[in-house]
Amino acid sequence: MGVGPTSLVMAAGPVFVLAAGPAGFTILPLISGHAVAMATGPATGTTKRREITVPRAGETTVFTDGACLGNPGPGGWAWAVPEGPFRSGPDPATTNQRMEITAALRALQDLSGPVLLISDSTYVVNCFRDRWWQAWIRKGWRNAAGKPVANRDLWEPLIEIALDPRRLVRFDWVKGHSGDPMNDRVDLLANSAATTQQASQGRVFLD
DSSP, rough: OOOSEEEEEOOSSSEEEEEETTTEEEEEEEEHHHHEEOOOEEEEEEEEEEEEEEOOOOOOOEEEEEEEEEESEEEEEEEEESSSSEEEEEEEEHHHHHHHHHHHHHHHHHHHHHHHEEEHHHHHHHHHHHHHHHHHHHTTOOOSSSBBBHHHHHHHHHHHHHHHHHSOEEEEEEESSSSSSHHHHHHHHHHHHHHHHHOOOEEOOOO
């Protein structure tokens, strides 16, 4: 098994993280359902803490991203499962926020069963982690300023599918352009869709 700078090690017992450091790999245990890794900075050798949400048994992990050239302008969305399928699509006239929502929506429409959806969009993740949707619905789809909630046409179907009681959907955030391989892959797919205005899909994403 190849081990990268930070890797999850799944075994019959507890789950651990192998974190690369100046002296080699450090084994770090789970803490409250998260793996806490010490990531080494490439230039300075300094370390920083970050949490990695661990997928549950039977849960599909999917990374999503959206891109827009000009904002508004031509855009693209993408989702990809680690070592699994991927899909992307274009939109000739859109915004970055709409593409981020679309990426999450298309991922949940295309995948079945429990899902851990990881996005670099706080706009998408915080809607569910902070339950923005509850206030929107309670206020008749008005935001805190009393104005109509933007992108309601996309939020409504995403909220409906994400809260479907027949499946469990969890959301987590990853910092964009931070070196996460899967975040980089969906960023590449979304930007390619925005640039070429061509869709793509496959069983496994190849670099």
